[in-house]
Amino acid sequence: MTKTLSFAAVHFTVAFGVGYALTGSVVVGSVMALVEPAVNTVAYYFHEKVWRRIEARRAARSLQPLRI
Template sequence: MAKTVSFAAVHFCVAFSVGYLMTGDIMIGGALAMVEPAVNTVAYYFHEKVWNRFKNVRPKHTATTLYPRKALSA
């Protein structure tokens, strides 16, 4: 959850900066900074949950399991 909160803080700053730079209006920049990161943070939280679910379902094949190394002879 700390990762999500940290992401929200960074996103807030970016959204405000972009909104302000594009419009020159602090109120619009502030409104954009309040709404867009809040919605995106919720979307990010659920994206992480879905991503982790698929990550746990996927077969755990790696290059070493697909192509095992030949034993080194002494």
């Protein structure tokens, strides 16, 4: 969870910077910094869960004996 929160902090900063750079508006930059990374952080959390499951399946398959 610490990795996810760290990623969120970086993402909020980048989203604000991009929103502000594109519009010159602190309000638009702030809204982008709150909405987009919040949704992306949740997506990232589930993405990591899926990849852990995929890696576990791959590891389990590599432990199985070869069938000929």
